[in-house]
Amino acid sequence: MTDKKILVSGVKPTGRPHIGNYFGAMKQFVELQDDYKCYIFIADLHALTTVQNQKELEKNTLDVLLDYLAIGLDPKDVVIYKQSDVPQVTELAWIFNCLTTVPYLERAHAYKDAKASGKEANVGLFDYPVLMAADILIQDADVVPVGQDQKQHIEITRDIAEKFNRIFGETFKLPEPLILESVATVQGIDGKKMSKSYGNTIELFATDEDIEKAVMGIVTDSSGEKPENVYAIHALVRDKGELDNLYTEKKGQYKELKEILASDLKKFITPMREKRELLKKDKKAVLDVLKTGGNVAHKCIEKKMDSIRKKVGLKIS
Numbered sequence: 408m409t410d411k412k413i414l415v416s417g418v419k420p421t422g423r424p425h426i427g428n429y430f431g432a433m434k435q436f437v438e439l440q441d442d443y444k445c446y447i448f449i450a451d452l453h454a455l456t457t458v459q460n461q462k463e464l465e466k467n468t469l470d471v472l473l474d475y476l477a478i479g480l481d482p483k484d485v486v487i488y489k490q491s492d493v494p495q496v497t498e499l500a501w502i503f504n505c506l507t508t509v510p511y512l513e514r515a516h517a518y519k520d521a522k523a524s525g526k527e528a529n530v531g532l533f534d535y536p537v538l539m540a541a542d543i544l545i546q547d548a549d550v551v552p553v554g555q556d557q558k559q560h561i562e563i564t565r566d567i568a569e570k571f572n573r574i575f576g577e578t579f580k581l582p583e584p585l586i587l588e589s590v591a592t593v594q595g596i597d598g599k600k601m602s603k604s605y606g607n608t609i610e611l612f613a614t615d616e617d618i619e620k621a622v623m624g625i626v627t628d629s630s631g632e633k634p635e636n637v638y639a640i641h642a643l644v645r646d647k648g649e650l651d652n653l654y655t656e657k658k659g660q661y662k663e664l665k666e667i668l669a670s671d672l673k674k675f676i677t678p679m680r681e682k683r684e685l686l687k688k689d690k691k692a693v694l695d696v697l698k699t700g701g702n703v704a705h706k707c708i709e710k711k712m713d714s715i716r717k718k719v720g721l722k723i724s
């Protein structure tokens with residue numbers, strides 16, 4: 408038995424990850440893997456809310472698995488699994504659905520944004536936070552490392568846990584979000600939040616050529632003291648004290664500063680990209696990680712799920 412606290416988090420297989428995903432969330436998974444008992448999954452059921460194409464979802468899922476291993480998650484310590492391999496999560500989400508009201512979920516940002524943009528949200532998107540609560544609570548998570556954009560989802564998770572505990576008795580821990588202030592919202596090359604959907608990203612495993620292209624495309628404003636958008640991204644990969652000296656020394660030389668940033672990003676990305684290429688060669692070994700992780704997660708979760716079934720009256724003893 409371990410007395411380590413429990414960490415749970417996941418990434419949706421919806422496209423290539425960017426350095427915002429990495430610094431905002433994924434890097435914490437790696438840094439905390441020795442201190443916590445970690446359950447890190449691929450949120451394929453959440454991805455279904457937007458990816459409705461078999462080949463694409465399969466490819467994206469394998470990609471996230473490779474990403475996890477390439478950034479340094481060690482499957483000997485961390486349980487790495489696919490959300491859909493643990494069907495108890497959807498079972499629990501249904502139970503939570505029956506405790507959660509429609510007006511309450513209508514206040515969730517993702518649904519509000521979809522509605523504001525004139526889209527007809529599918530039921531999965533509306534219910535997204537409830538499934539996420541099930542992911543987290545079924546594992547008895549103490550902490551959930553995420554970027555700022557997921558904060559509301561953790562608050563909803565805590566509300567659902569409290570409500571369940573009130574009705575059926577103490578069952579779930581209230582998890583804390585782990586959001587690092589300096590990287591809570593990493594900005595993109597246009598200065599707005601870096602996001603797969605805004606086309607303003609620097610991919611985590613980008614080629615040298617793509618890094619150069621993205622960096623040269625960073626929007627700069629010549630009226631300021633320093634190119635803030637270049638500096639903000641640079642601060643992710645280089646010490647701030649060093650950077651301040653560099654930006655003072657190279658004041659006004661925006662092109663050169665961008666070249667230095669591109670070179671620093673290459674130094675940071677290249678080893679991970681190369682590791683990923685190596686891992687990719689042994690698909691069977693990589694898929695085995697998922698199989699083992701799925702079995703372990705399934706077993707851990709079943710015990711808790713069974714006690715929940717009993718509490719709500721679904722299991723007659």
Ligand code: ADP
Pocket residue numbers: 417418419421427428429430431432433552553554555556557590591592593594600601602603604
């Ligand atoms: P995206 O928002 O790009 O579609 P995901 O939803 O897959 O990315 O997010 C994966 C993780 O990365 C989440 O914990 C999320 O909060 C975090 N994240 C996403 N974008 C950023 C950002 N720009 N800065 C910091 N963290 C981010």
Ligand code: TRP
Pocket residue numbers: 415416417418419450453538539542543551553557560
């Ligand atoms: N909603 C998260 C995202 O968009 C992915 C996710 C699903 C998640 N379930 C989770 C993150 C549970 C942390 C814990 O990135």
